[in-house]
Amino acid sequence: MTLRRSAVLAAAAVLLLSGCTSFVDTVTARNGADAEASALDEGGCPDRRAEPDPERPEISLDFRLADDRRSVTGTETVVFTPDLDVRELVFRLVPNGPDSAPAGNRLVVDEVRGDDVAGGRYEAAGAVDPGGLYVVELEGELAAGESTEVELDFSLALGAGGFDRFGVDGEVSWWASGAPLLAWEPGVGWAQDPFVDVGGETATSPVADTVVTVSAPEDLTVLMTGVRAAPSAPQEGRRTWTSEEPVARDVGVAAGPFATTDVTTPGGTRLTTGVLPGGDVSGDVLSAWTASAITDLESFLGPFPYGTLTVALLPDHGGGIEYPSMIFEASPSREVLVHEVAHQWFYGMVGNSQFRDPWLDEAFASWAEAVVDPGSGLVSEDALTSPGPVGAAMDEYESTRSYFRQVYDKGGAALLAAQRAAGEEAFDAAIRCYVDATAWSIATPTDVYRVLDDLPAALDVLIDAGALGKDDVPG
Numbered sequence: 453m454t455l456r457r458s459a460v461l462a463a464a465a466v467l468l469l470s471g472c473t474s475f476v477d478t479v480t481a482r483n484g485a486d487a488e489a490s491a492l493d494e495g496g497c498p499d500r501r502a503e504p505d506p507e508r509p510e511i512s513l514d515f516r517l518a519d520d521r522r523s524v525t526g527t528e529t530v531v532f533t534p535d536l537d538v539r540e541l542v543f544r545l546v547p548n549g550p551d552s553a554p555a556g557n558r559l560v561v562d563e564v565r566g567d568d569v570a571g572g573r574y575e576a577a578g579a580v581d582p583g584g585l586y587v588v589e590l591e592g593e594l595a596a597g598e599s600t601e602v603e604l605d606f607s608l609a610l611g612a613g614g615f616d617r618f619g620v621d622g623e624v625s626w627w628a629s630g631a632p633l634l635a636w637e638p639g640v641g642w643a644q645d646p647f648v649d650v651g652g653e654t655a656t657s658p659v660a661d662t663v664v665t666v667s668a669p670e671d672l673t674v675l676m677t678g679v680r681a682a683p684s685a686p687q688e689g690r691r692t693w694t695s696e697e698p699v700a701r702d703v704g705v706a707a708g709p710f711a712t713t714d715v716t717t718p719g720g721t722r723l724t725t726g727v728l729p730g731g732d733v734s735g736d737v738l739s740a741w742t743a744s745a746i747t748d749l750e751s752f753l754g755p756f757p758y759g760t761l762t763v764a765l766l767p768d769h770g771g772g773i774e775y776p777s778m779i780f781e782a783s784p785s786r787e788v789l790v791h792e793v794a795h796q797w798f799y800g801m802v803g804n805s806q807f808r809d810p811w812l813d814e815a816f817a818s819w820a821e822a823v824v825d826p827g828s829g830l831v832s833e834d835a836l837t838s839p840g841p842v843g844a845a846m847d848e849y850e851s852t853r854s855y856f857r858q859v860y861d862k863g864g865a866a867l868l869a870a871q872r873a874a875g876e877e878a879f880d881a882a883i884r885c886y887v888d889a890t891a892w893s894i895a896t897p898t899d900v901y902r903v904l905d906d907l908p909a910a911l912d913v914l915i916d917a918g919a920l921g922k923d924d925v926p927g
């Protein structure tokens with residue numbers, strides 16, 4: 453996610469300061485980290501990018517956008533094979549968070565089914581009614597390595613369009629994190645972090661082999677995460693759109709009178725951009741911006757993580773939000789777009805707890821944008837001396853403004869300074885090592901520490917900025 457600078461100030465002005473909920477760090481061993489630690493501990497980087505966990509969840513999402521385009525009903529089917537013993541499944545209901553619900557967004561679980569299912573309950577977790585988490589209780593313990601299938605029916609209300617993951621504005625409707633989000637952190641357990649009244653993400657989710665189906669009024673074009681097939685023929689005024697993405701942590705969907713442009717990048721990524729009538733940027737320009745962002749970022753981060761990327765240009769609400777192989781671009785800004793494309797590596801592929809370690813996606817996306825576009829102004833280098841640690845959790849920021857200042861500005865500036873201190877070539881090689889080793893897992897600051905262990909000048913910069921601390925030293 454990023455906001456244009458003016459939008460940050462506006463958001464900060466209207467958001468009330470929230471009381472901080474203390475966060476008990478229950479992090480223990482992390483399977484993903486342990487798996488790649490062995491390669492890194494042996495003194496080298498992996499020869500190639502890590503593969504996604506073959507036991508990852510299989511998720512099918514079936515959405516139906518209502519004729520009035522203001523609500524979605526759906527069914528989510530999850531086949532889940534935990535790597536730790538569990539007695540329940542936990543889903544995060546992102547639309548019910550305090551930063552989304554006031555606009556009228558709401559997600560309700562209507563029914564849950566499954567051979568092993570005993571029932572379901574909501575937990576508030578700092579969100580509005582009916583709650584921020586939905587817990588599916590199992591009849592008994594599900595042992596690590598065993599599978600269960602759970603089906604949830606849900607209803608999603610879309611609120612007034614704004615800079616958010618859900619909304620309706622004119623003829624376009626969009627939603628992301630719009631279904632119950634499986635909140636599993638492999639090797640750690642359920643991510644039950646509280647919601648906070650700060651304008652940023654707080655979810656953690658594993659990559660999943662995902663199929664998305666969207667039924668929408670026939671006059672709308674649907675853009676979404678994944679490889680999209682041609683829509684069905686119209687039937688009773690509706691068309692059905694389907695896509696697949698084998699490594700999606702979440703999905704984004706936008707439905708509207710989009711005109712689409714398809715191009716293939718030099719690296720082979722199939723790119724689809726969608727522009728509404730009267731959009732601020734033409735499809736050709738948006739595609740050219742996106743294709744060059746991918747090529748520029750690939751030059752130091754390695755191949756684009758997905759086979760496809762879809763960019764929906766929404767009405768100008770002042771920023772952009774990233775989803776796996778999908779971007780909601782709510783600002784006609786090339787710099788914001790580069791930041792969101794960088795998130796396809798940092799968040800999409802290299803996952804993180806967006807609650808516990810928001811800097812792992814936001815500071816890295818900010819840094820990557822600044823490398824591609826020196827002087828774009830999204831990262832201000834003098835932020836390095838501003839107060840507060842880069843590496844705080846989401847409940848430790850007193851406002852959206854301080855969150856952006858510390859994580860985006862200071863975090864991006866710290867990574868630029870670390871790159872300069874270590875030498876560009878050595879730093880870029882270390883980051884490439886981090887990206888390849890932690891691909892498709894949930895990375896941690898310890899993983900960053902480990903790849904920089906031989907670059908003490910870079911490590912010193914990140915320690916001074918409060919990005920890394922003594923808890924992050926590899927054991």
Ligand SMILES: [Zn+2]
Nearest residue numbers: 453454814817
């Ligand atoms: Zn961002």
